[in-house]
Amino acid sequence: MIKKTVLLLLFAFHFSLFTATAQKLVVAQATVECGRTGYQQPITATFHLRNKSHRKLVIESIKPDCGCTTVEYPREVGANDKFTITMTYDARQLGHFQKMAVITSNGSTKPVYLTMKGVVLAEVLDYTGTYPLAMGNLLLDKDALEFDDVNKGDAPVQEIHILNNSMETMEPRLMHLPSYLDATYSSETLLPGKAATITVTLRSDHLRDYGLTKTKVFLAQKLGEKVSASNALDVAITLLPDLKQFEGMSRAQAPKLQISETNLDFTDFQKHQKKTIDVKLTNEGLSKLTISSMQMYTGGLKVTLDSRDIEPGQSTTLHVTGYKEELAQVKGRPRILMITNDPDHAKVLINIKK
Numbered sequence: 001m002i003k004k005t006v007l008l009l010l011f012a013f014h015f016s017l018f019t020a021t022a023q024k025l026v027v028a029q030a031t032v033e034c035g036r037t038g039y040q041q042p043i044t045a046t047f048h049l050r051n052k053s054h055r056k057l058v059i060e061s062i063k064p065d066c067g068c069t070t071v072e073y074p075r076e077v078g079a080n081d082k083f084t085i086t087m088t089y090d091a092r093q094l095g096h097f098q099k100m101a102v103i104t105s106n107g108s109t110k111p112v113y114l115t116m117k118g119v120v121l122a123e124v125l126d127y128t129g130t131y132p133l134a135m136g137n138l139l140l141d142k143d144a145l146e147f148d149d150v151n152k153g154d155a156p157v158q159e160i161h162i163l164n165n166s167m168e169t170m171e172p173r174l175m176h177l178p179s180y181l182d183a184t185y186s187s188e189t190l191l192p193g194k195a196a197t198i199t200v201t202l203r204s205d206h207l208r209d210y211g212l213t214k215t216k217v218f219l220a221q222k223l224g225e226k227v228s229a230s231n232a233l234d235v236a237i238t239l240l241p242d243l244k245q246f247e248g249m250s251r252a253q254a255p256k257l258q259i260s261e262t263n264l265d266f267t268d269f270q271k272h273q274k275k276t277i278d279v280k281l282t283n284e285g286l287s288k289l290t291i292s293s294m295q296m297y298t299g300g301l302k303v304t305l306d307s308r309d310i311e312p313g314q315s316t317t318l319h320v321t322g323y324k325e326e327l328a329q330v331k332g333r334p335r336i337l338m339i340t341n342d343p344d345h346a347k348v349l350i351n352i353k354k
Contacts, residue, residue, distance in 0.1 A: 024053030025107030027114070034118035035137040035165040036193070037091050044088045045116035051077040057107045062114075064101040068092060069116075071101050091120045096167075119167060127163060135231045137166035138221050144234040144332055145217075147202045149347065151240050160198040160219075160233075164190040174198060175218045175227055180206035181235070204239060211293035211339045213237040234332060236297055241339055241346050255312075256285030257342045265353045266322040266334075273325065279318040279350065283310040285342070293339035294318075300326035301352065303336055320350070327354045 032045040051057035057077040062085065064071055073085040089099050096119045103112040131139035141161040150156060164170045170190040174183040180203045187196040198219075207213055215235045218227040225231075260280040269275050283289035289310040294303055300323050307316040320336065327334060334352035 024051060024055070025057060025103070025105055025112055026050045026052045027112060030113065031115040031117065033137055033166055033168070034089075034116055035167065036119055036121055039094060039120055039122055040090070040092055042088050042090050043116075043118060044086050045114075047085045047087070047114050048082065049085060050082045051080060051107060053107065054079045057081075057105060059103060059105045059107075061104045062101050063104075065099060069099045069101065085114065087114060087116050089116060089118075094120050094122055096120075117167075127165070131161065131163050134165075135219055136221055137164070138170065138172060138219065139163040139165050140219070142233075144236070145200055147235075147237040149240060150202065150204050150237060152204055152207075152242060154202070154204045156202050156204075158200045158202075160200065161195065162190070162198065162219075163195040164192055166221075167192050171222045172196065172198070173220050173223060174200070174233075175220050175225075177217055178215055180204070180213075180237075181217065202237060204237075207237065207239050209293075210239050210241045212295040212297065212337045213239065214297075236332075238337060238347060241292065241341070251343070253286050254344075255283055255287045255289035255310075255340070255342045257289055257340055257345045257348065258282040258284045259345075259348065259350075262349065263351050263353065264320055264322075266327060267353055269322075269324045274321055274323050276319055276321045279320060280315055281310060281318055282315040283312055286312050288312070290341045291338055292341065293337070295337045297335045297337065298330045298332050300328075300330050300334060300354075301336065318350075320352075322352065322354070327352075330354070 026049060028048040032047060034043050034045050037043040056079060059073055059075055062071045062073050064087065068090045070088050071085065074083055077083050087099065087101055089097060098115060098117045101114045103114065127139050131141055133140050133143050139162065145158045147156050147158065162172055169192065171188065172185070172190055177183060182201045182203065184199045185196060190196050216232045217235060219231050219233055220227070264277050266275060291305060291308045294305060296303065302321040304319045305316065310316050334354055336350040336352070338348040338350070340346060340348060
């Protein structure tokens, strides 16, 4: 009896190991809705997968169900690595389409199917100018919000124009809004092919710190959708300092910033991976100049300041280092923000050319 029990346990153990190692190909979403395209305007679906195993994944083949579809994929994937597979339909037939491809690999005990769906229209509007960005089947005109030169108490607005490029009704929502941002929608539901406007209002009274505030919000196609980097929008707010301290003081008595340059060229790294440019800051006023805040709008940069307090007639140096690979991946405009107590230069922007 004991021997039989041991054999059963060993069998169960080996079976569990086989199952764990066999089912190592994971697909995030096996069916992708591609939305609309025009006749003979090829359309591509991207599938996100992962080799959820400690061994190398080998893809033996991916076969589409017809010659109208082509597939691109890696032949081998490292342990625990994420990867993508793309399917492209040639759109040479009008009407709704549903195209499939089957994956054969050492990552599954049975074939894995990928499906792309959509519709080919005889004539389709070109939204690339008005809505140049895409988050899935939701097209939009911007993926970043910037509120510049905001004074405490202001309530500036930014608008995001969106269009439903799918065949299903959407309920677009901005998620993870901080307390200082409000959003209203011109339409609560968005029918296929229809457009809407999202109005985002900044409540500057709810901001605590002067200078730059950065955050991310997420644009979902429907309520309850998970957030990810693919549907994130960057938000940057520049809150100007309160200059009431200089009321009653003449401009001649105030600190006065003189900066050697505000446009830095990081296009030429030669053969190096990083480059440093020095900027000279001089106080030409009669009161102490204070750099109260120094912030960057994007990554790819490092700044150091020899001194934040500059006496009248004195100078200090700002060292700006740019990193080649990181700057190349930056989406927005690389800039450095300085907040000072100079009433004429409360906000100073140093622009980075990359």
